[in-house]
Amino acid sequence: MKVKLLLRERQSLTETAFIEAVIWHGSRPVSGRDHDYKYSLVLVAEGVCVLRYDNEAGKGDHKHVAGREVTYRFIDLSTLQTDFWNDVEVWRAEQ
DSSP states (O other), X not given: OOEEEEEEEEEESSSSEEEEEEEEEESSOOTTOSSSEEEEEEEEETTEEEEEEEOOTXXXXXXXXXXXXXXXXXXXXXXXXXXXXXXXXHHHHHO
């Protein structure tokens, strides 16, 4: 399968927290997904992953929040990024 990198970004939020976002576009869906995108959007604080949206093969779209894995309904890339940033803002407000 041919894969194209669409986004690779790392952004500091504070001295001890950052986000990292990586999105690829493939030529066909992979097991567990009905779309052609592979992604990993992560929030790390003080060396610990506190939020992660990803869709590894076989598991489908999901997110990890507070140590729990929850199914995520992928609509499109714009919504994915909006949902992730909304969760980041919720986390920031709680800090």
